[in-house]
Amino acid sequence: MEKKSLGVIGGMGPMATSVFFEKVIENTVASSDQDHINMMILNHATLPDRTSVILNKREELFLDAIKNDFKLLEFAGVANIAIPCNTSHFFYEKMQEMTSINIIHMIDETCKTIHQKYGDHSKVGVLATTGTISSGIYEKGCNTYNMQLYKPNKVYQEQIMNTIYHVKSDLEVDTKVIEKIIEDLVHNEGCSCVILACTELSCLDLDDQAAKYCIDAMDVLVERSIEYSGGIVKS
Known part of the structure; x- marks a missing residue:
């Protein structure tokens, strides 16, 4: 090619x-x-x-x-x-x-990839900036492929934003915070997978247990x- x-x-x-x-x-x-x-x-x-x-x-x-x-x-x-x-x-x-x-x-390609793997009516969690969440771009993307987007609660969203801006500020990050959110979205909220929908989250070294449930939009x-x-x- x-x-x-x-x-x-x-x-x-x-x-x-x-x-x-x-x-x-x-x-x-x-x-x-x-x-x-x-x-x-x-x-x-x-x-x-x-x-x-x-x-x-x-x-x-x-x-x-x-x-x-x-x-x-x-x-x-x-x-x-x-x-x-x-x-x-x-x-x-x-x-x-x-x-x-x-x-x-990036968003359409990610939602398309998830649909190819998990199919119609999949429930998809998302970890992203408040800007991305409020913009509705991933909600729109999931709807296009007949999937349901699940957004974290207010407490989780604050923790996600703190993590993102700690990465931006080159401050120490506790990856266990993000790993716990991922585990909860999958095991308690019934999400098939969780999108890492912020490139700062792509910089984290998550443990294998959490990472296996993630679709990284950067990847x-x-x-x-x-x-x-x-x-x-x-x-």
Whole structure:
């Protein structure tokens, strides 16, 4: 398959972008440098906080800040764009209107993957920022594939947000908090799986018991990024 360059709009946050880059490398079948895909990564760390913009209904702040990134990637000649930030996909349609380059839809690809594995009427838990939860993007995605989204209660949501912003702030994180939430959503709330729907959560080293119930949206984006760029994903 012909190799195509991938554009990445990162910085949301920088550590998550670094993990995304590493995962693309680690999950590409390659015996030489030339087997890997070409990437143009923009680490746009000063983009406005997505949750704050959504909750305060100031989406123009984010869209105005990101529009030049698409122009840079068009100039670079990339074939597809990956944005390793779940919350930013609240703006997906308006971002896609800004460029003729295909933006890989992280949320739709994730919901499609879950449906292929668990089927219709699956109950799906989600761990995400309050911005992502309130935006309804995963609820809409699950409804598209005839699945039910289950959102954590207020106490759990506060714990999830604290964990996410601890990762962003490079503070110590107690992964047992997230592992306990995952276990509860599966064993007590009847969820078939739980989406790790924030790229900061992708930075955590969860224990095997919790991880086996998780579908990491970043992992889905990594696989599609490799495939759409003409690479081969490790099985």
